[in-house]
Every structure is written in C-alpha cells, then in structure tokens.
Amino acid sequence: xxxxxxxxxxxxxxxxxxxxxxxxxxxxxxxxxxxxxxxxxxxxxxxxxxxxxxxxxxxxxxxxxxxxxxxxxxxxxxxxxxxxxxxxxxxxxxxxxxxxxxxxxxxxxxxxxxxxxxxxxxxxxxxxxxxxxxxxxxxxxxxxxxxxxxxxxxxxxxxxxxxxxxxxxxxxxxxxxxxxxxxxxxxxxxxxxxxxxxxxxxxxxxxxxxxxxxxxxxxxxxxxxxxxxxxxxxxxxxxxxxxxxxxxxxxxxxxxxxxxxxxxxxxxxxxxxxxxxxxxxxxxxxxxxxxxxxxxxxxxxxxxxxxxxxxxxxxxxx
Amino acid sequence: xxxxxxxxxxxxxxxxxxxxxxxxxxxxxxxxxxxxxxxxxxxxxxxxxxxxxxxxxxxxxxxxxxxxxxxxxxxxxxxxxxxxxxxxxxxxxxxxxxxxxxxxxxxxxxxxxxxxxxxxxxxxxxxxxxxxxxxxxxxxxxxxxxxxxxxxxxxxxxxxxxxxxxxxxxxxxxxxxxxxxxxxxxxxxxxxxxxxxxxxxxxxxxxxxxxxxxxxxxxxxxxxxxxxxxxxxxxxxxxxxxxxxxxx
Numbered sequence: 001x002x003x004x005x006x007x008x009x010x011x012x013x014x015x016x017x018x019x020x021x022x023x024x025x026x027x028x029x030x031x032x033x034x035x036x037x038x039x040x041x042x043x044x045x046x047x048x049x050x051x052x053x054x055x056x057x058x059x060x061x062x063x064x065x066x067x068x069x070x071x072x073x074x075x076x077x078x079x080x081x082x083x084x085x086x087x088x089x090x091x092x093x094x095x096x097x098x099x100x101x102x103x104x105x106x107x108x109x110x111x112x113x114x115x116x117x118x119x120x121x122x123x124x125x126x127x128x129x130x131x132x133x134x135x136x137x138x139x140x141x142x143x144x145x146x147x148x149x150x151x152x153x154x155x156x157x158x159x160x161x162x163x164x165x166x167x168x169x170x171x172x173x174x175x176x177x178x179x180x181x182x183x184x185x186x187x188x189x190x191x192x193x194x195x196x197x198x199x200x201x202x203x204x205x206x207x208x209x210x211x212x213x214x215x216x217x218x219x220x221x222x223x224x225x226x227x228x229x230x231x232x233x234x235x236x237x238x239x240x241x242x243x244x245x246x247x248x249x250x251x252x253x254x255x256x257x258x259x260x261x262x263x264x265x266x267x268x269x270x271x272x273x274x275x276x277x278x279x280x281x282x283x284x285x286x287x288x289x290x291x292x293x294x295x296x297x298x299x300x301x302x303x304x305x306x307x308x309x310x311x312x313x314x315x316x317x318x
Numbered sequence: 319x320x321x322x323x324x325x326x327x328x329x330x331x332x333x334x335x336x337x338x339x340x341x342x343x344x345x346x347x348x349x350x351x352x353x354x355x356x357x358x359x360x361x362x363x364x365x366x367x368x369x370x371x372x373x374x375x376x377x378x379x380x381x382x383x384x385x386x387x388x389x390x391x392x393x394x395x396x397x398x399x400x401x402x403x404x405x406x407x408x409x410x411x412x413x414x415x416x417x418x419x420x421x422x423x424x425x426x427x428x429x430x431x432x433x434x435x436x437x438x439x440x441x442x443x444x445x446x447x448x449x450x451x452x453x454x455x456x457x458x459x460x461x462x463x464x465x466x467x468x469x470x471x472x473x474x475x476x477x478x479x480x481x482x483x484x485x486x487x488x489x490x491x492x493x494x495x496x497x498x499x500x501x502x503x504x505x506x507x508x509x510x511x512x513x514x515x516x517x518x519x520x521x522x523x524x525x526x527x528x529x530x531x532x533x534x535x536x537x538x539x540x541x542x543x544x545x546x547x548x549x550x551x552x553x554x555x556x557x558x559x560x561x562x563x564x565x566x
Contacts, residue, residue, distance in 0.1 A: 049405070049565070052409040053408070053409055054405055054408050054409050054564070054565065055565055073411075074411045074412070074413070075411075077409060077410065077411040078411050080409065082405075082406075082409045084402060084405040084406060084409075085402075086402055088401050088402035088403045088405060088406060089403065089406070090332075090336070090401075090403060091401070092336060092339045092340055093332075093336075093339070101328065101332050102406070102410070104328045105325060105328055105329075105410045105411075105412065106410065106411070107321070107411070149406070
C-alpha cells in the first residue's frame, strides 16, 4: 500500500484546441499541504476538477487512496472533500440544512451526522449563522460554509480551490490557521495565486503555468533554487536626469543597474548581478562620487513572488 | 441498491423542499388552481354543458402544462449550472442517473400535489351529479403522466443552458410541437416530403391525441407506454446532457 493519498500521472486535458493541462504528475502524501500556484488560467482549477472526478482527463490516471478514480469513481469520491472555486452552495437553504444535505449524501448516519455538525459549528465557527439562509451570509461566512461541507465527512483528502479568495485579512488568517490545524492527518491541495499563503501553510509548492508543471518543491527549496542573487537598493533624495542615470550605470560595475523614480525628488537605484553578489560598500563608493544624498541603502531579498514571476514568465517566453 | 435509492431520495427530498423554500411553490399552486378552475368554468362552460363529468376540466390540461411544467422544471439543471452547485453534486459519491431521477421525481411529485389540490372540483361534480369516477381517476392518472413527460422534457432541456428563461422558452416551444404533432398543421408539413411511416410516427407522438383518448376513459397500453417511454428517453438524454454540459 502506498502512502500516497493522491497519485496522478500524466494528466492531460484540452478544451478544443486549448490545452488546459499538459502532462502533469501529482502526488500528495498524508500530512502534506500542497500549494497549487499559477497565474489565472494556468490550469489549476482544471487539474483540481480532474482530481475530484468532476472532469474526466483526456489521458492519464488518478489514484485516490489507491482507488482508481476512473473505474471506481463512487468509491474514490468518498475519500475527497472538495471546495469548488467560488464556494458554491444552495443559497435558499440555511447552513444546517445545507450541511445536513451534504452529510447525508456523504453517507453519514444520523448519529455521526449530528456529531459532525456539532464539530463543524465549533471548528469552523458557524454557530452564529447556523439557522440563517446562506444567501443572507457575508462572503466570509459563505466561504466557511463551503469549507464545512468539504469537511463534513472528515475526508482523508481535501481539495480547496482558492479557499481564501475574497476574504478580508483576518478571515484569511483564520482560514490558514484552520488549514494548518486539520492538515496533520490529511492530504490537502489548495490552489491560490497568493504567494504568502503558500509560505504560510504549504509544505510543498507546485507552480503551474500554461498547463505545465514548472516547479515542485518546498517553499524553502524554491527560494534556494530560483532566488535571484541579492539586490542592492539605494534610495537617494535627488533628481536623476538621463545623463546622470547613464553615468551612474556606467560607473557602477555590476550587470544590472536600474533607476526607479519614487516621487518628485526621490529615486531608487537597484543593483544586481547574475554572476556575483554585488558588494554594498563598492556600490556606495561609486554612488558617493556623484555627491548624491543617500537616505537609505539595503539589500532586497527576492521573495517567493519574484521567484514565481521568474519561473512563470521565463517559461512563457521560452 | 438500498444506498442507491437512499441517495436518490436525499436528492429528491432536497429538491422538493426547495420548491417550498421560496414563494415559487405557493405562487405556482395558486396560479395552477386559478387557471385550471377558471378555464373549466369560463372557457369550458362547466355549468352550461350540464353534464356530470370533468371533461371541461381535463381538456385544458395539455395547454396549462405547456406553460406551467416548464415553469417548474426550468431551474432543475439551469440553476445548478449557473450557481456552480453542479460541481458539488457531481463530486459527491452519486451517479448522474441518481441526480437526474431524484430531481425529476421531485418536480413530478410537486405536480401531483398540485393535481391533488384540484380535488374540490371532483367533489363538486359528485355533489351536483353522478359522474363516472373511473373515467375521472383515469383522467387524473393520464394528466399526471402527461405532466411527467412535459417535466422530463423540460428537465432535459434545462441541462442545455445556464439561463432559466431560455430553458423555459425552449421547453415551451418543444412542448407545443409535441402537443400539435397530431394536428394537420404539423403533419401536412411533414407528409409532403417524408415516407408515410414518418408521418405516422410524428402523428403518434402527439400528446393531445394520447391524452384525449385517456379523457374518454380509454387507458390503453399504447398511451401508457408512450408517456412512460417518453419520460425514460428524456431522463436518459438528460443524464448524457449533464455529462456533456456540466463543465461548460
């Protein structure tokens, strides 16, 4: 028995001429939270829809807890809790009715359903809206109801399509904490285009663009592998005209020198080099030659966002 | 099998209660009762006919259903697709067949409730005279079967679109063609360029001619088979359409 709760191989899906997912492999172990990252339209949702059995792949195999999704979809679907994009729900039902409906469809008996409903009310903090029609709830509560329906049968696998989309910062924080709490004995896949989310909750990030898997690493490894060499940023309280800019660029002896105008009198000089880490001291020396008023000098560390942009745009252009 | 039926029942139950969660149910029932009795008494001249039967009542049913059944059935799939809840349904451990049957049955049972609520008219005719209650019972069953065929057709067509209004319109138009299939208007347009058997087939598809036989108290096997197979065919097509159109 493999401990892979999700084991998908060579997934392909096209819509007419458009290739939405192109030969993606995906494994998720128990205890892992995989962040599915990609620009809009990259194929994240399509992949998730295939994993949950909503869409059939054109080719490729999906094993859910060692059950083949294609040949035994009903059994395989039992292991999965799914929050579709936009957290759809029956707006005319109240929270209790809706969760009971999903729970019954998931095969929970009366006793277990009652227990799970109570747990959901507390764990997802839904008590105060328990008997309210879903259509009257705020976006944050609607999203929570969506999470609750995905969790109602305590599934081994959770697939959450943009679980924090449209939530305010506090709600996002709560949602991430919740995901972290429940992740210990589940395999979780979340899709997002918010990178801080991946850094906050994911044990692994999979970056996808144009239907292709471009990276599959822990957030820390991604940073190690793809991070830019450090960038020096020097803020100066001076106007920089084209001539001065040209002179600055030629005297600073590093590969890439950029000048950014911050406001009327403030500019930022960004210095980086693909081959070597620029030295702050050397750069400052050169800048000082031009008698500029330096108000700030620091290293900018490349964050996951830059790495993401780098990976996805490099691939698109190649 | 037990689980299969249980899940179909849960779908059915949600859908049927769904009618009563919004004002839709009460509005529909009111309109149905008002129109069916209005047509019976004013257009059907129930009293002037001076006959103890419900011919004047049932005669209007095909035309009433032409509008009212699409009104009940239009949301069945169109709304699931519009709101995205179809994604929830299909990723639950159920088959598309269970979903389609559960939803169809809910709308059909809702129609049965509407028909049962017309009972006062049956009581009235029994009070005023001595009608053949067998004919009335057969007419009720026939009317419900015809409603089922209309609903199965509407449910099937509502899987084609995300827009309830479009679902309503195409269902009404298709229903109209099926009602009129026995009329010369439709038949003559087919007769000129197709073999006789096609004309006969089209003619035999007419809801109106099947229903008028029932109204006379003749409940032959052909009519039963016609409506039931119409329902089964539409349900089968519905399942295929849900599969094809779910992700559009």
